[in-house]
Amino acid sequence: MPVRTRATKTVVVKVDASLKPLWAKNLKELKAMTAKGAAAWHRRYQIVTAMIEHVPAMYLAGGHGTEAEFFENELHESRQTVYRNIRIVRLTTAAEIAKYSATRINQAIIYLEAKTKVRIKDKAAVDFETLRIQFKRDKKLVSETLATISRSEMLEAIAQLSVPDVAAKTTPVQKAVLGAVKRSGVTGAKASVTKTRVTLSVPIAGLAAIGRELAELKLDGPVEPPDA
Numbered sequence: 001m002p003v004r005t006r007a008t009k010t011v012v013v014k015v016d017a018s019l020k021p022l023w024a025k026n027l028k029e030l031k032a033m034t035a036k037g038a039a040a041w042h043r044r045y046q047i048v049t050a051m052i053e054h055v056p057a058m059y060l061a062g063g064h065g066t067e068a069e070f071f072e073n074e075l076h077e078s079r080q081t082v083y084r085n086i087r088i089v090r091l092t093t094a095a096e097i098a099k100y101s102a103t104r105i106n107q108a109i110i111y112l113e114a115k116t117k118v119r120i121k122d123k124a125a126v127d128f129e130t131l132r133i134q135f136k137r138d139k140k141l142v143s144e145t146l147a148t149i150s151r152s153e154m155l156e157a158i159a160q161l162s163v164p165d166v167a168a169k170t171t172p173v174q175k176a177v178l179g180a181v182k183r184s185g186v187t188g189a190k191a192s193v194t195k196t197r198v199t200l201s202v203p204i205a206g207l208a209a210i211g212r213e214l215a216e217l218k219l220d221g222p223v224e225p226p227d228a
Helices: 019-053 058-062 067-075 079-091 094-100 102-116 151-162 172-184 204-215
Strands: 002-004 010-012 132-137 140-145 190-193 198-201
Touching: 019 058, 019 067, 019 079, 019 094, 058 067, 067 079, 079 102, 079 204, 094 102, 102 151, 102 172, 132 151, 151 172, 172 190, 172 204
Parallel strands: none
Antiparallel strands: 002 010, 132 140, 190 198
């Protein structure tokens, strides 16, 4: 079947006839789950996972030459967002998403990986029910559960872990920027902050995610670290 690529070059992709009804069935359920919103979030990305991991990929039967086209045309989401959400689904249950929300779960994963310096790969490795989020408030160590911690407290806990070895030499501006980059969850993203400039090294697919975090920053305080 003809497929139009981003460079407008027409190529021919042979698709097994048996793939078309499978694509149609899963696309129908995907749209139904999307219409249900947050209540069906977990199931939605289970379907997406099945569609892209099937051999051959189901989206080929829908006229999409690449998964990027599938994400853009059917999901209206970036590759970075889709793969982040697929990973969340792999590490959680539908009940956990319903209880805490996908956003809160993602923040908890970022927190744990920043704390342990180990990438979480197994669903059994995390018990979100008993997880305690620790952070300093007025120089005192505070511990909250995933159900009780506020959004601002969660972001502060992540920010405090993002620069553990140089905290004493980190200014509020540096801490805020580095914390925002960490919270974005973009793999491989790096940032450096000088007196007048922020330099980012970011995968193109992660620009939007980091941009959203940086847009929320309220910067104040000195840029240079103490005794610089």
